Amino acid sequence: MSREARDHLAVLAAERGLTLGQLVQQLAEREPTKAQIAERLRADRDAARQNMGSDMSDDEFDQAPDVLGNIYKIAAEKVRAARGSAA
Numbered sequence: 001m002s003r004e005a006r007d008h009l010a011v012l013a014a015e016r017g018l019t020l021g022q023l024v025q026q027l028a029e030r031e032p033t034k035a036q037i038a039e040r041l042r043a044d045r046d047a048a049r050q051n052m053g054s055d056m057s058d059d060e061f062d063q064a065p066d067v068l069g070n071i072y073k074i075a076a077e078k079v080r081a082a083r084g085s086a087a
Contacts, residue, residue: 045058045061
């Protein structure tokens with residue numbers, strides 16, 4: 001690790017009242033590994049299958065529309081439109 005990166009992390013830790021080790025631990029806990037992401041995805045799909053009574057395959061899940069992403073897009077468009085009409 002570069003000295004600059006270490007010093008930057010040390011400042012962040014001090015600002016938050018943490019040791020450098022505690023800060024690094026918090027940062028590591030926020031970033032899941034690929035294996036953890038895959039396990040969460042598997043568990044989420046299993047829960048969806050059970051709660052919806054669905055037998056969708058993983059391929060079908062992968063091809064399904066991004067509903068949440070579409071909701072965000074619609075909301076962003078509405079905010080932009082509201083700002084445009086308020087100007």
